[in-house]
Amino acid sequence: MASLLGIVFPVTFPGQGQLHSRRRSVVKSSSSSDERQTLFNRIAPVYDNLNDLLSLGQHRIWKNMAVSWSGARTGDKVLDLCCGSGDLAFLFSEKVGPSGKVMGLDFSSEQLAVAASRQKLRVRSCYKCIEWIEGDATDLPFDDCEFDAITMGYGLRNVVDRDRAMREVYRVLKPGSRVSILDFNKSNQSVTTFMQDWMIDNVVIPVATLYDLAKEYEYLKYSINGYLTGEELEALASEAGFSSARHYEISGGFMGNLVAVR
Numbered sequence: 001m002a003s004l005l006g007i008v009f010p011v012t013f014p015g016q017g018q019l020h021s022r023r024r025s026v027v028k029s030s031s032s033s034d035e036r037q038t039l040f041n042r043i044a045p046v047y048d049n050l051n052d053l054l055s056l057g058q059h060r061i062w063k064n065m066a067v068s069w070s071g072a073r074t075g076d077k078v079l080d081l082c083c084g085s086g087d088l089a090f091l092f093s094e095k096v097g098p099s100g101k102v103m104g105l106d107f108s109s110e111q112l113a114v115a116a117s118r119q120k121l122r123v124r125s126c127y128k129c130i131e132w133i134e135g136d137a138t139d140l141p142f143d144d145c146e147f148d149a150i151t152m153g154y155g156l157r158n159v160v161d162r163d164r165a166m167r168e169v170y171r172v173l174k175p176g177s178r179v180s181i182l183d184f185n186k187s188n189q190s191v192t193t194f195m196q197d198w199m200i201d202n203v204v205i206p207v208a209t210l211y212d213l214a215k216e217y218e219y220l221k222y223s224i225n226g227y228l229t230g231e232e233l234e235a236l237a238s239e240a241g242f243s244s245a246r247h248y249e250i251s252g253g254f255m256g257n258l259v260a261v262r
């Protein structure tokens, strides 16, 4: 498998956060990581609107649940991993408040640019505590035991080396703290899988085609099929060292949320 030596410069987008940059070298495991980075850069301009349209706004409820399950409290230092356009980071900042600290990390510069521009439009003081960092989930530019809570919203499924990402999450979490990982549910129920596939084939992809994004949303179906079941996600967390892990199915089994405690 071709490997690429990529130098990733995790830089911040100074929405209102401090400006800092940390340099790490990341060996990308395969070109598919590059392809995914390109995909999310490409869909960034319409990503939020299509999520609202295609889920009838339900994704905001699911993201609220994920942040609540993280156990984040006022004053905490928290990480939204694979933050994209920042939905969960904004929810996190409402939880931790102005005395807390929110870091949003993603390897898509275009997604981070959308996140930073959304941040500039928000006036509440809690949103000023968010810092955006360009980096890789498999090589986090943070110290051990740095965070009180972590979320990954629709991120883990898109990371090529999920084992490494889970070990990194474990490393940077404080003992006794939680990671909350929201994503599509890879169901064991054939009727759920059938309905999920039907919706993607007959609603999601036709709508995405109107935006010339059919291939990007065909990847969505491919990535769900290649994802882990709830049981497999619990095992992944356990193998990474987490002391407990539970996967909860939500929205009729269409979505799922893993909560793991370090």
Ligand SMILES: C/C(=C\Cc1cc(O)c2ccccc2c1O)CCC[C@H](C)CCC[C@H](C)CCCC(C)C
Pocket: 043, 050, 051, 052, 054, 055, 056, 058, 059, 154, 157, 158, 196, 199, 200, 204, 216, 217, 219, 220, 223, 251, 254
């Ligand atoms: C926020 C959501 C998906 C984010 C997302 C994740 C990915 O990995 C992608 C990969 C490639 C392209 C896009 C994405 C992406 O947007 C979930 C909601 C948005 C979904 C696109 C809509 C899925 C619809 C469900 C199959 C059925 C929803 C039923 C609901 C009860 C109305």
Ligand SMILES: C[S@@+](CC[C@H](N)C(=O)[O-])C[C@H]1O[C@@H](n2cnc3c(N)ncnc32)[C@H](O)[C@@H]1O
Pocket: 036, 037, 040, 041, 081, 082, 083, 084, 085, 086, 087, 088, 105, 106, 107, 108, 111, 135, 136, 137, 138, 152, 153, 154, 155, 158, 159, 160
């Ligand atoms: C579907 S989006 C989710 C965005 C946001 N969390 C949300 O819930 O809307 C997946 C995000 O994961 C990011 N991503 C995928 N692999 C990554 C990696 N190895 N390191 C950092 N970000 C990654 C993509 O750039 C993309 O922004």
